[in-house]
Amino acid sequence: MSEKKNGVTRRKVLKGATAGAITAGIAPSIFVKGAWAQDFRNDPKGGDVVLGFNVPQTGPYSDEGADELRAYTLAVKHLNGEGDGGMLNTMQPSNLKGNGILGQKVTYVTGDTQTKSDAARDSARRMIERDGALIITGGSSSGVAVAVQALCQEMGTIFMAGLTHSNDTTGKDKKRYGFRHFFNAYMSGAALAPVLSKEYGNDRRAYHLTADYNWGWTQQESIQNATEALGWETEKNVLTPVGAGDFSQYITPILNSGADVVVLNHYGKDMVNSLTQAIQFGLRDRQANGKNIEIIVPLFSRLMAQGAGENIKGILGTSNWNWSLQNEGSAAFVKSFGAEYGFPPSQAAHTCYVQALLYADACERAGTLYPPEVIKALEGHKFDGMGNGPTEYRAEDHQCFKDVLVVRGNANPTSQFDLLEVVQEVPRSQVEYDAKIFGGELGPYEVS
Numbered sequence: 001m002s003e004k005k006n007g008v009t010r011r012k013v014l015k016g017a018t019a020g021a022i023t024a025g026i027a028p029s030i031f032v033k034g035a036w037a038q039d040f041r042n043d044p045k046g047g048d049v050v051l052g053f054n055v056p057q058t059g060p061y062s063d064e065g066a067d068e069l070r071a072y073t074l075a076v077k078h079l080n081g082e083g084d085g086g087m088l089n090t091m092q093p094s095n096l097k098g099n100g101i102l103g104q105k106v107t108y109v110t111g112d113t114q115t116k117s118d119a120a121r122d123s124a125r126r127m128i129e130r131d132g133a134l135i136i137t138g139g140s141s142s143g144v145a146v147a148v149q150a151l152c153q154e155m156g157t158i159f160m161a162g163l164t165h166s167n168d169t170t171g172k173d174k175k176r177y178g179f180r181h182f183f184n185a186y187m188s189g190a191a192l193a194p195v196l197s198k199e200y201g202n203d204r205r206a207y208h209l210t211a212d213y214n215w216g217w218t219q220q221e222s223i224q225n226a227t228e229a230l231g232w233e234t235e236k237n238v239l240t241p242v243g244a245g246d247f248s249q250y251i252t253p254i255l256n257s258g259a260d261v262v263v264l265n266h267y268g269k270d271m272v273n274s275l276t277q278a279i280q281f282g283l284r285d286r287q288a289n290g291k292n293i294e295i296i297v298p299l300f301s302r303l304m305a306q307g308a309g310e311n312i313k314g315i316l317g318t319s320n321w322n323w324s325l326q327n328e329g330s331a332a333f334v335k336s337f338g339a340e341y342g343f344p345p346s347q348a349a350h351t352c353y354v355q356a357l358l359y360a361d362a363c364e365r366a367g368t369l370y371p372p373e374v375i376k377a378l379e380g381h382k383f384d385g386m387g388n389g390p391t392e393y394r395a396e397d398h399q400c401f402k403d404v405l406v407v408r409g410n411a412n413p414t415s416q417f418d419l420l421e422v423v424q425e426v427p428r429s430q431v432e433y434d435a436k437i438f439g440g441e442l443g444p445y446e447v448s
Helices: 062-079 117-129 142-155 185-200 214-228 248-256 268-280 302-312 328-341 347-366 371-378
Strands: 002-005 008-011 049-055 106-112 135-138 158-161 178-180 205-211 233-240 261-265 294-299 316-319 391-393 404-409 420-426
Touching: 049 062, 049 117, 049 347, 062 106, 062 135, 062 268, 062 302, 062 328, 062 347, 106 117, 117 135, 117 142, 135 347, 142 158, 142 178, 142 214, 158 347, 158 371, 185 214, 185 294, 185 316, 185 404, 185 420, 205 214, 205 248, 214 233, 214 261, 214 294, 233 248, 248 268, 261 268, 268 294, 268 302, 302 404, 328 347, 347 371
Parallel strands: 049 106, 049 135, 135 158, 158 178, 205 233, 205 261, 261 294, 294 316
Antiparallel strands: 002 008, 008 106, 316 404, 404 420
């Protein structure tokens, strides 16, 4: 049963009575091992643990948002002991028992970020203030992530980011209450550059089209830095509005620019449109400087590949995860998600599912829902069995470090979902960096 109000959908469940707990022989929480006497926002006090799923249900990143919501719903089922358990069976180490979180049933509410920072903050605030959400998680935009993360820091509510690739999220805009499982733009540049050198050489001139917000800016900067280190020249960088739809006015000048590589720093439907139009303009059939013009999309996913169709074939980029990976965690998740929805999950689904389990496990390890202690349980946490190999939530910036995938649009797909070829699983050691290079301060554990 559900109801929708002010853009937030509430999933209703019947709650067990908690009144009279002491007379029923249940000790007050202050005497329970691992419990904390501190009051904190939305403490369920024996009721349901409410998670707030804030995803783009409309707008240019809505395909990712739909898959995020599917994954979150599946995660709630697994946490409550329903279904086959998915990655609860592969996560190492794990304190999850399939009986909710700390024995309390998990429920959820949802909001629509619209891929707009103000809308995302509004829906997050409503879920926290009106619906009792203990955490906010989700999103497919770095602008949204930075905005909601700042709000959650102010409100003392943990934020587990969905798809956010900007260096800023765990860099200059990092917060104590914010965490990111997804990789970032720096990692894309570090992983992709050696492959670009091998495939296209070190004498290239690049023309960038870049989404005009913090993700696009740091993505472009990271790719430019990585390729110029190879010897490439950057011909030009042109900023484009999110949701532009028609990119022809930005593509036409490329034809006579002298560039022999086009870098599309776009995501979601913007990437689908810009890539499709670039190919319609014949860029891949032209030469410059005696070389075939190549197109690169530094960050893309299977969902974007589906939208781009034939145009994605042969295009190089990076990805956080792919359903074709042959490891126990990935296989378990693909099986569960496929049984539930009839098709394999995207990297958006994978990231959000993992975030939900990591939050729940941190609560179990902390023995409390009290946010400062849950944060401490996440900081520096090392885990495996979640599809990316050995992974660490670095304490200094709350950024996950793990292997990164370089992918290529599959030239000969065997199905409508077999659209990405994994070119290389780049080891963590190649993409890691000092937390200080992007600045920022995490801030306090305790907030008023």
